[in-house]
Amino acid sequence: MTSYPVFLTDKRTGEPVAAELIETISEADLRSVETEWKPVTNAKIRALMAKGLSPADWPEGWHWKWRDKVTAINGLLAFRTFALRCEGKLQGLMQLNTARARCRVPEQAGKDLVYVDYIETAPWNRTAIVDTPRFGGVGTIMIRAAIEVSRDHELRGRIGLHSLPSAEAFYANVCGMTDLGLDGTYEGLRYFEMTSVQADAFSG
């Protein structure tokens, strides 16, 4: 198990606090999802149901099952997974596929990239679920880690992903990725790609 010292923003103070990015999602992480994340998300869903809102109005990704995701890739070398922990609790998860996809941006079309299968932050960090988020910066750390995995594979920081609709602003404006539009082959989600130049700009 490899772990890297990183930071998250404590939303109570606005200051960075020490966190830990751990390579490979563990059984303890999956249990954290089931026993700590799920009740928070379910409480929000119950509140929305009580207001008569349909699943279309529930927080995106509410039904993701990380245990299924991790089981599906068990033993496959192309995948790398990460868990972000802070103050003893799981704050974020990411799954990367190093062998799935090729670049679509014209200047690097056809070259290999690291495809981000999934990124998710803990429900208590999401304004879609709680009024006052606990930690910030999970996306920043995860995307930086994906870039470093890409560099590790000599892919010069090239990464690609399909953003959930509510997260498009983060990938377009904060990460500076190229927006290649809605992808009809992938549930109509918007596809974003980061070039090596954009990766350098983000991590610099």
Add this chain to the structure above:
Amino acid sequence: MKLEITREWFERRAKQEGDLEISAGRLARDPTPDETDIEPAVVDTADPMRMAFGSLVETMRRRRGLTIEKLAERIDLDAGDIMRIERDAHFRPEPRAVYRLAETFDLPHKALQQLSGNTVARPGLQEQALRFAARSGESPQKLSRDEQQALEEFVAYLQKQQG
């Protein structure tokens, strides 16, 4: 992997992230172990059969006098999953969830998988499904006599298909 993050870099970047949502990945469902790298075999659309599947689950549940939460408990699914199965025709339930529903309601597995969109439907199923869906109401209480009859006819058809 080399990952060296300075406090200064993080502060600068995290400030831009703010409270933005960051989720990436498939929206509709989770992959099953045998399809980690492929697109769904069946197009995930709100077709009439999928709507009939939702109506069937709802009417069967009501006939048994089960709340959404009770059914969820019984088949070890989230209540949210049951809600989406019944009301969101774009949601494609996992095969194992359909299997559990078939077991619980004593319905034929294969026909139910076809109706749910997980497998290709036999000829004739769509017509029967439409007929059933059209006769299903939205009353949250007891099934009407017509709903009861529609349900019985459709279940009899599904069982005949299985054989």
